[in-house]
Amino acid sequence: MDKKRNKQINYSNVIATIGTSILAITALITVYITVSAWSEEREANRPYFTFKDSPSVELKESPVFEIQFTNVGEHPAVGLWSKSVVFSTDLKEHPITVDEYALVNDIPKNAYATLMISLNGLKNKETVGEIKPHFIVIVLKYEDPIINQRFDQTLYIKWNGVQNGENLATVHAEAYEKTMILEYFKENKISF
Numbered sequence: 001m002d003k004k005r006n007k008q009i010n011y012s013n014v015i016a017t018i019g020t021s022i023l024a025i026t027a028l029i030t031v032y033i034t035v036s037a038w039s040e041e042r043e044a045n046r047p048y049f050t051f052k053d054s055p056s057v058e059l060k061e062s063p064v065f066e067i068q069f070t071n072v073g074e075h076p077a078v079g080l081w082s083k084s085v086v087f088s089t090d091l092k093e094h095p096i097t098v099d100e101y102a103l104v105n106d107i108p109k110n111a112y113a114t115l116m117i118s119l120n121g122l123k124n125k126e127t128v129g130e131i132k133p134h135f136i137v138i139v140l141k142y143e144d145p146i147i148n149q150r151f152d153q154t155l156y157i158k159w160n161g162v163q164n165g166e167n168l169a170t171v172h173a174e175a176y177e178k179t180m181i182l183e184y185f186k187e188n189k190i191s192f
Contacts, residue, residue, distance in 0.1 A: 045074035046144045046149070047142060049072070050072050052070040057167060065170075066114065073144075079103075084097065084139075086136050095190070096119065097119060099117055157173060158171050
């Protein structure tokens, strides 16, 4: 009888051990899923910049490209740095403007920052009421102080220039244009 009872106790121990192992594995999977979801939520709350208003070129005595960025993320952005490159869409000339800008103030949720890029190089290229289209590439780098992580954003914009004295629209560059722009940067050794 003792042998039979020992076998039953051994089977009970094996079943209990297997059940405990399954519960432990389930708990580990639950913890992994929870940590992953928490990490994704933190990432989703990061600072992220979009246009407050449509970017535009103001044709004054010295043309200026103006863009306002709004932080639509939940977290503030700190240490905003940008590099802007403006060049003709024919991709045959050197950039007319390469400009860097750094903002020391925090940019909280729904706050905005204004970036003004001087287009003085266009003064020499302007013929009566005509300016060729230009690409404007802006790289933003900033940090989220809550999760202590750096982020980069690159904006590819196309200003259609001036035709018959009329200032044309500023739009996003298309996918095939982005490929051409990246090749242009490579050929002209422009890095960010």
